[in-house]
Amino acid sequence: MRRRKFLLHTAGLTGTTTLGTTALGATALGTLGLTACSAETDSPLKILVASYDKSVGSSIGDQWGGLIGAFKKAHPDIEVHLERVPFTKLDQTLARRVKDGDAPDIAQSNFFAPYAEDGKLYGADDLFDVRTEGDFIRSYAEAGMVDRVQYGLPFLASTPRLFYNKALFRQARVKAPRSWAELREAAEALKAIGVPTPYGLQLGPEAAEDEALAWLLADGGGYAGLTGYDFATPSNIDTLTWLRDNLVVRGLAGADPRSLTRTEAYAQFLRGKIGMMIAHPVLMGAADQAKFPYAHAPFPKKLGGVAPPVGLNDWLMAFKQNGRREQCGTFLSYLYGRKSALAYGGSQSALPVTSSASDALRKDPKHRPLWDFIDQMPQAQFQPTNLGSWPEVRSAVRRRIGEAVAKGGSPKAVLESLDEAATQAEL
Missing domain, CATH: 3.40.190.10 (Periplasmic binding protein-like II)
Structure with missing residues (x-):
């Protein structure tokens, strides 16, 4: 019953499918970036993400390169190591790494609840200040919760x-x-x-x-x-x-x-x-x-x-195993900050998941084609991804x-x- 306490007025989609097991979906990954956590040691932050073939527009690889490059300029003391695996193998690869005691610091996945239920993840309140945490669009933040704590950070969001x-x-x-x-x-x-x-x-x-x-x-x-x-x-x-x-x-x-x-x-x-x-x-x-x-x-x-509307996204999550909470929070806060969200989100690939970035795009005539999709996001309902059995x-x-x-x-x-x-x- 512990798994079932989440208020499922956003019960629906997520674990979702990603927009893109498809060539078209590849562009779906071009926006919101991912983040990394650095250690208090000299070892780099380990980030595990999906790789996709190029299709229409920028590839996710191009986006990661730009994001991490910008982050390192702002935080030269945090080294980042990015590992890409094929999307179709991402969830299996992550599960194996976690089982073997080799969890990355930050990972992209379709699922977060099984790791949250096992106590392996940092909650959003461990990673962000109150302002940043509160900036997530509420429907997407709630969909990332287990027992009223947000563990899943929405990434590559969409509404159809x-x-x-x-x-x-x-x-x-x-x-x-x-x-x-x-x-x-x-x-x-x-x-x-x-x-x-x-x-x-x-x-x-x-x-x-x-x-x-x-x-x-x-x-x-x-x-x-x-x-x-x-x-x-x-x-x-x-x-x-x-x-x-x-x-x-x-x-x-x-x-x-x-x-x-x-x-x-x-x-x-x-x-x-x-x-x-x-x-x-x-x-x-x-x-x-x-x-x-x-x-x-x-x-x-x-x-x-x-x-x-159905809410759709992948999830980012930060693992506790390596004890890099502060560095993970620094990187994730950079990613979800308004400047980065605008720079790496809001294309026709995916929608920004913070209210501040969504508001900015909603006011920009250049992004008019996305307005109808952005306007739906607060009403989005999700698959029951807060259940570890999903x-x-x-x-x-x-x-x-x-x-x-x-x-x-x-x-x-x-x-x-x-x-x-x-x-x-x-x-």
């Missing part, structure tokens, strides 16, 4: 919106949907003009938990309640049943949503094969470069109105959730199986 192909929408004579009924009608009109996948339902193994959560939140559901996981609720069953009967069975969500990954969905959208889909600001960079005719709108609630439960969601909406699938049975998987993971 409903992207749509303006040319296809004009041809089909439809507008951005404001309810699920309008979304279905738009999808039917797109199908009538020959669009292969009117709505890109991304329930493949890359990020199925993100797509599913967006739909569940839009009808008052989610993955967890105040007392822990709660999948098989009436609301969740109704949502997945609606998806099955109104989109999948009618052929409005492509050939097989269970295999559609975020990477492939983005690529198909830019080829004009998908009419509309949930996507993150990173897609704008690729679309702008290709001069692609797109627009985006809030994802709608079932009966109309704006749905709560990595295992997330894997079950990725494997099973697509079966619920397949033709002949049983949303109730799938959701009940996820409750069972969650119970086993908690034990």
Whole structure:
């Protein structure tokens, strides 16, 4: 029950998937920097981060180089050693290092709660002064908490919106949907003009938990309640049943949503094969470069109105093992300071996670394309990443959730199986 005390009004997405197991996601990593902690010894601060291939815009490697170079000028007494590992191996590499007693000082990961529950991490109040700690956007700070203490520091943040192909929408004579009924009608009109996948339902193994959560939140559901996981609720069953009967069975969500990954969905959208889909600001960079005719709108609630957005990010965390609290705090405070947040955040790759940096970008006309995404951040709701069992439960969601909406699938049975998987993971 200790794990379940976190107030899950931000219960939803994070552990998330990163924006980028994809080439497009690579740009998603270009913004917010990471930080490092130096020791009181002569040994350098060890920072473990993900590596990504270059795609649209700057690579994360370029960002790290600039960030660390600037930090070393400001703090020449703190040496930094940066280690990059492929994103797909990051979580496994970190887990192995921690198990072997060789934890880095600071690490990037999809998960923080298992390490926090084992007492291996510094809390934000150990690392920052009150002003800096209080500058994190509240929804993102709360999503990084275990037992009301923030251990996960949001990094590479985003909120999605409903992207749509303006040319296809004009041809089909439809507008951005404001309810699920309008979304279905738009999808039917797109199908009538020959669009292969009117709505890109991304329930493949890359990020199925993100797509599913967006739909569940839009009808008052989610993955967890105040007392822990709660999948098989009436609301969740109704949502997945609606998806099955109104989109999948009618052929409005492509050939097989269970295999559609975020990477492939983005690529198909830019080829004009998908009419509309949930996507993150990173897609704008690729679309702008290709001069692609797109627009985006809030994802709608079932009966109309704006749905709560899914919050997405990776996490940074500072490990206690090497006793470098002060140096970790110095580096992290530099990273999340307003000057650095503006310098290394606010591109179309990711959104700044501090209120001061977000406010500055919101006032700058150069960043107008990001304003709608920034405005959503305080309302973002997250996956239950504060639960140490979430990595295992997330894997079950990725494997099973697509079966619920397949033709002949049983949303109730799938959701009940996820409750069972969650119970086993908690034990």
